[in-house]
Amino acid sequence: MKKLSEASALARLQRGKAAFQSHIKVNYEPAARDCRVCPTPGVCCTDAHFVNVHITRLEAVAIRETLQRTPRLDDDARRAVYTRARLAVERYGLRTTTAGDTYAQTYSCPLFAPGTGCLVHARAKPAPCVQHACYDNWEEMPPVALQWRTERRVELLNEQTYGAAWAWLPTPLWLTLVDPEADGAELARLARAWGERRRPATQNNSAHHARARSRSLPVIAAR
Numbered sequence: 353m354k355k356l357s358e359a360s361a362l363a364r365l366q367r368g369k370a371a372f373q374s375h376i377k378v379n380y381e382p383a384a385r386d387c388r389v390c391p392t393p394g395v396c397c398t399d400a401h402f403v404n405v406h407i408t409r410l411e412a413v414a415i416r417e418t419l420q421r422t423p424r425l426d427d428d429a430r431r432a433v434y435t436r437a438r439l440a441v442e443r444y445g446l447r448t449t450t451a452g453d454t455y456a457q458t459y460s461c462p463l464f465a466p467g468t469g470c471l472v473h474a475r476a477k478p479a480p481c482v483q484h485a486c487y488d489n490w491e492e493m494p495p496v497a498l499q500w501r502t503e504r505r506v507e508l509l510n511e512q513t514y515g516a517a518w519a520w521l522p523t524p525l526w527l528t529l530v531d532p533e534a535d536g537a538e539l540a541r542l543a544r545a546w547g548e549r550r551r552p553a554t555q556n557n558s559a560h561h562a563r564a565r566s567r568s569l570p571v572i573a574a575r
């Protein structure tokens with residue numbers, strides 16, 4: 353498999369996500385409910401009983417770079433995101449477990465900021481979040497295969513960049529691992545453990561994903 357530098361992979365990831373996001377926006381979002389008049393804005397990001405979005409190592413780095421660059425955040429607000437992530441990991445018991453399904457772990461997303469919304473909306477949004485909206489009719493929803501295709505491309509970019517040294521994990525957990533103020537020891541330890549796996553990373557993650565895909569974020573609004 354052709355190897356990629358992290359910088360090249362990040363650029364490809366951003367292009368792929370942007371194409372996916374504009375496809376959803378043009379072809380499906382017109383039929384979705386308008387988030388600007390939602391009576392419970394952001395509940396789809398903060399419902400700790402339901403949100404189980406997982407991301408990969410490369411996406412975590414993309415989120416960190418986006419948080420670093422966005423002019424909407426000063427240093428305190430940026431640090432607050434990582435603090436919320438750490439609190440979410442503790443509060444919801446998020447773990448890199450190998451026994452059991454990490455997709456059973458749910459949390460309130462630390463990337464949601466009241467009044468602003470998703471802090472990585474434009475440049476680093478996870479695929480389930482791009483796909484998500486509230487629809488009144490099932491038949492108007494984007495097919496889940498679109499999300500899976502995007503996620504498969506994300507997996508390939510991770511493999512080309514990190515080999516087997518990555519995994520799908522809950523977003524807050526990944527944010528603590530790539531926190532610019534972390535010493536990197538935990539990520540290095542996990543990367544070694546993942547790298548030693550004697551199997552392609554995607555096999556396992558795809559199996560996890562198949563179970564999770566139908567429950568990543570609430571989608572349908574009741575009439």
Ligand code: SF4
Nearest residue numbers: 387390393394396486
């Ligand atoms: S996706 Fe649905 S729940 Fe979330 S803000 Fe929009 S309308 Fe509200």
Ligand code: SF4
Nearest residue numbers: 397461463464470481
């Ligand atoms: S990444 Fe953004 S859209 Fe997705 S759950 Fe978090 S705040 Fe919501």
